[in-house]
Amino acid sequence: MSDAVRIDGLNHRFKEVLAVDQLSLTVTAGEVFGLLGPNGAGKTTTIRILTTLLPPQQGTVEVFGFDVRKRKMAVRRLIGYVPQALSADAGLSGRENVALFARLFDVPRRERRERTDAVIEAMGLSDAADRPAGTYSGGMIRRLELAQALVSAPRLLVLDEPTIGLDPVARAGVWERITEVRAQTGMTVLVTTHYMEEAEEFCDRVALMHRGRIRALGTPAELIAQTAGESLDDVFRSYTGDDLDAGGFSDVRTARRTARRLG
Numbered sequence: 001m002s003d004a005v006r007i008d009g010l011n012h013r014f015k016e017v018l019a020v021d022q023l024s025l026t027v028t029a030g031e032v033f034g035l036l037g038p039n040g041a042g043k044t045t046t047i048r049i050l051t052t053l054l055p056p057q058q059g060t061v062e063v064f065g066f067d068v069r070k071r072k073m074a075v076r077r078l079i080g081y082v083p084q085a086l087s088a089d090a091g092l093s094g095r096e097n098v099a100l101f102a103r104l105f106d107v108p109r110r111e112r113r114e115r116t117d118a119v120i121e122a123m124g125l126s127d128a129a130d131r132p133a134g135t136y137s138g139g140m141i142r143r144l145e146l147a148q149a150l151v152s153a154p155r156l157l158v159l160d161e162p163t164i165g166l167d168p169v170a171r172a173g174v175w176e177r178i179t180e181v182r183a184q185t186g187m188t189v190l191v192t193t194h195y196m197e198e199a200e201e202f203c204d205r206v207a208l209m210h211r212g213r214i215r216a217l218g219t220p221a222e223l224i225a226q227t228a229g230e231s232l233d234d235v236f237r238s239y240t241g242d243d244l245d246a247g248g249f250s251d252v253r254t255a256r257r258t259a260r261r262l263g
């Protein structure tokens with residue numbers, strides 16, 4: 001099977017902070033791959049590089065064989081990206097938000113209407129599609145953002161903390177929709193999450209990242225067996241140890257950002 005993502009020897013430094021440190025990683029086409037790690041591990045930096053938002057400083061990154069440095073537009077056409085920060089406009093209806101993304105991502109004019117309706121339905125938003133997104137619940141906003149990312153029929157869907165700040169019912173709703181679309185299209189999903197039970201349930205393979213490096217890589221079952229733990233939570237703790245409590249400012253920032261986006 002071909003590779004959806006191939007990262008080789010990636011380094012990225014922000015002044016004195018080495019955010020990504022000699023990262024090498026392959027995501028196989030069709031799998032759901034989870035990038036896990038505590039705050040500040042380097043997950044978002046990696047995702048920003050792979051979605052072409054940040055140029056790589058050192059190393060190579062390819063998406064379906066296209067180099068993110070040399071073939072930026074080709075890579076963008078293959079990716080649907082839901083960032084941590086809010087990407088829907090509260091003043092536009094759900095349908096208008098998705099239609100805007102269809103135009104931005106060059107969905108052919110004659111297909112826009114049909115594709116917009118299809119992703120809105122797939123995300124369970126048909127009844128609310130003509131209401132302003134500002135009236136949506138947190139879970140509905142996330143599903144709207146998924147619809148926006150899916151309207152261009154990406155081969156790789158990249159999700160940065162898709163369920164952060166949502167209640168368990170809304171979290172389950174988001175995963176249910178992702179799972180359904182994936183079963184229908186066979187697209188590859190790369191997701192970061194802090195919720196270990198979600199990674200365990202929905203990811204085919206996970207990489208545990210800590211201080212810019214991959215510390216463990218495999219199926220959830222393999223990692224649990226390797227660390228003689230009972231769950232991915234135990235695996236996470238065994239690799240990150242006390243640093244779990246070291247989130248500090250970053251944790252607060254994440255929590256505030258979440259509260260803001262849902263408020």
Ligand SMILES: Nc1ncnc2c1ncn2[C@@H]1O[C@H](COP(=O)(O)OP(=O)(O)OP(=O)(O)O)[C@@H](O)[C@H]1O
Pocket residue numbers: 014015017018019037038039040041042043044045046250251254
């Ligand atoms: N634009 C930036 N300028 C300076 N330092 C940055 C910048 N972006 C990230 N960093 C630093 O790089 C490191 C990795 O950050 P990154 O956001 O990639 O981690 P993360 O694993 O996604 O964490 P979180 O879960 O908090 O989003 C952190 O130490 C962070 O403070």
